[in-house]
Amino acid sequence: MNQTFTLKEKTKQIIVLLLPILITQLGMFSMVVFNTIMSGRYNSSDLAGVAIGTSIWSPVFNGISGIFLAVSPIAAQRFGQKKKEEVSFVVKNGIYLSVLITMIVVILGYFLLNPILNFMKLSPKVQDTAFDYLVGLSFGLLPLFIFNVLRSFIYALGKTRVIMIIMLLSLPINLVLNYVLIFGKFGFPELGGAGAGYATAITDWVFLAMTVYVIKKHEPFSSYSVFPNLKEFSWEYCQEILKIGVPMGLSVFFETTVFAIVTILLSKFNVTTIAAYQSALNVVSFIYMIPISISTALTVLVGFEVGAKRYKDAKQYSWLGVAIAVLIAIGTGLIVVAFRYQVAGLYSTEEAVINLTANFLIFALFFQISDAIQATAQAALRGYKDVNIAFIMTLVAYWLICLPTGYLLANFTNLGARGYWIGLTIGLLAAGIALSMRLIHIQKQKFNETVTGTIN
Template sequence: MKQTFTLKEKTKLILILLIPILITQLSMFSMVFFNTMMSGRYDSADLAGVAIGASIWNPVFIGLSGILLAVSPIAAQKIGEKNNSEVTAIVKNGLVLSVLIALIVIIAGILLLNPLLSSMGIEGRVYEIAFHYLSGLSIGIFPLFAFNVLRSFIYALGKTRIVMVILLLAIPINLVMNYILIFGKFGFPELGGAGGGYATAITYWFILFMTILVILKLQPYSTYKIFAGSKGIEWSKIGEILKIGIPMGLSAFFETSMFACVTILLSRFDVTTIAAYQSALNIVSFLYMIPISISMALTVVVGYEVGAGRNKDAKTYSWLGIYMAMFIALLTGLLIVFFRYEVASLYSSEPAVVALTSHFLIFALFFQISDAMQVTAQAALRGYKDVNIAFIITLVAYWLICLPVGFVLANYTSLGANGYWLGLTAGLLVAGIFLSGRLLHIQKHKFSYASSTAN
């Protein structure tokens, strides 16, 4: 990563970082897509089991990964300070933390998974698929969490293409393993939807192996000696990661669990409404990969500039990223609204589902703009390592505005399921406004231009 001087150079750098991150995110998203699509081709009960398994796993994974992704802003600031030994120490102890977190998740799964699935009252076949899908996925927890630490380190260096290449190589492996294990090809057992969990776990091990190989063999990664020698566990470094990472992880968890909760609440509606909502949400989630990718790039560049003491540049990057995300959200939202019937028909051939999905997609325009603003404002704050107030803002927005407003509008007005979309949009808009306000506050009072070095 290097210093930039003009708005054009800053925009170019964000795009250079952004595009590989976006492709990486889409590649990871495609694994869930392949699991869902191929399980649906196998049997509807397997599709339901995989969907339930994914709804349990996603909030847990995203929340805990949020903790480990704190390595990115911390390492970026250390790189900006040119403190390489501290970068190495943070990454090494991040890997230790990833192992500890993975162990906790596995133990919690052993103790709680059966009671949790039992409490959901799902039918036996779906219960069995969800359980075995998550059991298979658990084999990949260690490599997945370790990869997130190493990915954060690579991103902090401003090198995002290599991760993209690794994920692109992993996609065909995931697709082939899904085919083999779900349908029982080439002498392997026919596992149905549960095979998707095992296929994804195998893919995670491949991704980790390739990432370690890159860090060991290629510059500039090998310079940091991530896997050479050890001072033992440094609890102060783990504490530094947790101090930033826990609020980050909780914010991510509250957002994803809030969406999962809406899915559960919608179960009281008819099958057409549930199918249409899931289809619309899947489309929105796909488009969300763009602002979330911008946010990852934004955390790195802001953290780097803050570490280098160039606070004016950090501020410029912050607002450039926010405006870029909102503009792209506006464009993609308009495209989705304009082609909503064609997009909806990709998910279902039933006229009622297509009609209702296309109706829900009208809300996607306002939803996306609000979501883009809040996720990038939060990312810029992470670059400043300012996460505690952001955590409180997101907690209030998601659980005291999104859900209550959506529930009231959906159940006590004539809006029906539309009420949840309005509630989600209102909460995300409030989050975006207050997070942007917090960003302005810290830029003015904690990181003023006066303390900046030469730009």
């Protein structure tokens, strides 16, 4: 990651960071797909159990991962300030936090998992599979959380291709492990859907082993001495990570749970509507990886420039990232709308489901644009380490605008399930506008600080 001087150079640097992150995101998405497809090939009960387990785990994982993502803007700012030793301290204490949070999650899971599953009133077979799948996943919590800390460190240095290579090397391992543990091949036990959880956990250990090896043996990572003096615990650094990471994690958690709640609310509609919504949401979730990848790169780049006190460059990166995300959202959205019936046909052979999915995908175009604005504006704010106000803004948008608006439109107008798409779009657009205004405010503050410092 280097200092840039023109918009062309900045655009190139965003793309250089973005593409490996996007491929990594697609790789992680593929692991979920492997779990789902192979469990479905085993039998429908195991597929349902894995789906239930994933729906419970995803909000928790996304929320906790948000905490560890705080390592990126903090380390990027220290990197921009050329405070190499402090970068190492941030990473080391991020590892300590990952161990602590793993213990908390395991303890809470021990006491809460069965009550949650019992409350859902599942069939015994589905409930057993969901429980065993989540137990399998739990063996990978520690390496997964440490990996997220180390990944954030690597991203902070702008070396995003490293994680991409690790992901691409690990995917075949995950695929083979799913096959042998779900179906009981080559002498391994036949675990059904639960095997997908254990396969994922083993893959998490592979992720961690490869990442540790790279950091210890290869420059520029080895020069930071992250592991030799791992005993250097500092509550001050942990507090800094939590101060930024907790609002980030909660923001991601509440965004994820909004979609889970909409799915639950849609259960009152017929099977065709539910299937069409899930199909359209899957398409949108897949495309959403692009703005998410831009956001990850943007947080690092803005943090790097803010750390170096190049506030003009940080501002240019911020709005360049927003613009790129919106343009891509418009482009991909128009392609999906143009081929909506063909896309819908990938998910179902029933004409009613295809037609309704195609209809939902029209609304998804505007949803994607709104989501691109809010995701990248929020990412830029994270680069400035401004997260508390952003969290409140997103909380209001998700829970006081998205859900109530969607519920009212879906249940008190003729829109039906389409009302939820409109509600989600309006809420995300409100978040995008509010976060953009906050970003403008922060940038003006930094500009005034520069002017005041120059005068003094």
